[in-house]
Amino acid sequence: MFNILKEKIKSFIGRVGEAEESKELKPELSAATKIRSAVTGKVKLTQADLESLLYELHLDLLQSDVAMQTADDIVAEIKKSLVGSEVEKDKVQEFVKGMIHKALEDTVAPGEGLDIVERIRNSQKPFKIVFLGVNGTGKTTTMAKVARYLMDNNITVVLAAGDTFRAGAIEQLQKHAGNVGLKVITHQKSADSAAVIYDAVEHAKAKNIDVVLADTAGRMQTNVNLMDELKKIVRVNKPDLRVFVGDALTGNDAVEQARKFNQEVGIDAVILTKIDADAKGGSALSIAHEIKKPIIFVGVGQGYADLKPFDKKWFVDSII
Numbered sequence: 001m002f003n004i005l006k007e008k009i010k011s012f013i014g015r016v017g018e019a020e021e022s023k024e025l026k027p028e029l030s031a032a033t034k035i036r037s038a039v040t041g042k043v044k045l046t047q048a049d050l051e052s053l054l055y056e057l058h059l060d061l062l063q064s065d066v067a068m069q070t071a072d073d074i075v076a077e078i079k080k081s082l083v084g085s086e087v088e089k090d091k092v093q094e095f096v097k098g099m100i101h102k103a104l105e106d107t108v109a110p111g112e113g114l115d116i117v118e119r120i121r122n123s124q125k126p127f128k129i130v131f132l133g134v135n136g137t138g139k140t141t142t143m144a145k146v147a148r149y150l151m152d153n154n155i156t157v158v159l160a161a162g163d164t165f166r167a168g169a170i171e172q173l174q175k176h177a178g179n180v181g182l183k184v185i186t187h188q189k190s191a192d193s194a195a196v197i198y199d200a201v202e203h204a205k206a207k208n209i210d211v212v213l214a215d216t217a218g219r220m221q222t223n224v225n226l227m228d229e230l231k232k233i234v235r236v237n238k239p240d241l242r243v244f245v246g247d248a249l250t251g252n253d254a255v256e257q258a259r260k261f262n263q264e265v266g267i268d269a270v271i272l273t274k275i276d277a278d279a280k281g282g283s284a285l286s287i288a289h290e291i292k293k294p295i296i297f298v299g300v301g302q303g304y305a306d307l308k309p310f311d312k313k314w315f316v317d318s319i320i
């Protein structure tokens with residue numbers, strides 16, 4: 001997971017460390033600075049020391065599929081925290097690592113997080129969650145994983161087979177529902193997706209069920225008709241949470257999709273799937289920063305238990 005990004009950041013930290021260690025050997029350094037460094041045991045990180053290294057870091061981030069704005073912001077933040085700092089000579093790498101850790105945590109989780117269990121417990125029943133995104137990102141599987149997670153937290157769930165578009169989608173969801181032990185409300189293929197979800201909400205009201213999880217068909221963010229259908233689903237059912245499900249393996253594309261879904265339909269939170277197979281890590285790092293919506297879970301495999309509530313510290317630890 002994230003091997004490429006991990007390698008690049010590690011190399012950046014190493015290079016800053018080396019540059020600072022070899023600084024005393026530089027002939028251009030003034031005698032006063034050398035004496036000062038020898039006496040205090042500290043080095044001062046300067047813009048001149050860091051400029052080219054930060055430039056390389058920026059390129060490294062872009063090559064790891066970090067979105068442009070996010071890369072700009074990360075580098076600016078790191079620069080701000082490093083330049084001018086006085087650090088003990090043998091602690092430079094540790095210091096740089098700490099500052100990068102902080103910059104990445106701020107990037108990946110801007111603003112308030114979202115505890116979904118708490119939100120559900122504090123909301124009116126039934127709490128309605130709609131899963132949306134492009135084809136094959138993992139919406140249906142993720143919905144079953146979320147169902148399992150909520151059930152483990154003593155929250156009752158009913159599923160809505162809102163993907164009435166793709167052949168086999170209803171049966172696929174029924175199979176997942178059987179596996180996790182849940183009822184799923186279905187209509188025929190090609191039925192109105194908004195109406196299926198509406199029925200599931202009515203069912204939940206009648207049976208006093210806490211949460212409705214609604215599947216929807218995958219759609220390209222550029223498909224006007226299908227995006228209109230999604231708008232209708234939202235208009236009719238007024239979900240409490242519109243969850244964008246993005247595939248981390250698609251890199252920058254996932255960020256672009258999220259942006260477009262947010263513009264067109266509005267999204268409240270993100271689940272990023274397949275990060276178990278994501279070598280680059282760029283989309284995971286960029287998506288929340290770019291659209292300013294929290295990542296609530298990440299998918300780390302194909303099993304129902306392979307869902308992790310998003311934790312920024314865990315995430316950044318796995319990069320650094």
Ligand SMILES: Nc1nc2c(ncn2[C@@H]2O[C@H](COP(=O)(O)OP(=O)(O)OP(=O)(O)O)[C@@H](O)[C@H]2O)c(=O)[nH]1
Nearest residue numbers: 135136137138139140141218273274299300301302
């Ligand atoms: N490795 C890995 N695979 C995943 C993860 N989440 C989903 N998948 C796999 O991705 C594939 C597609 O998953 P689906 O849930 O059918 O995706 P979808 O978005 O519902 O697809 P459509 O309904 O066709 O748009 C399946 O093979 C899943 O097992 C994950 O976190 N990690």
Ligand SMILES: [Mg+2]
Nearest residue numbers: 139140163169
């Ligand atoms: Mg699906």
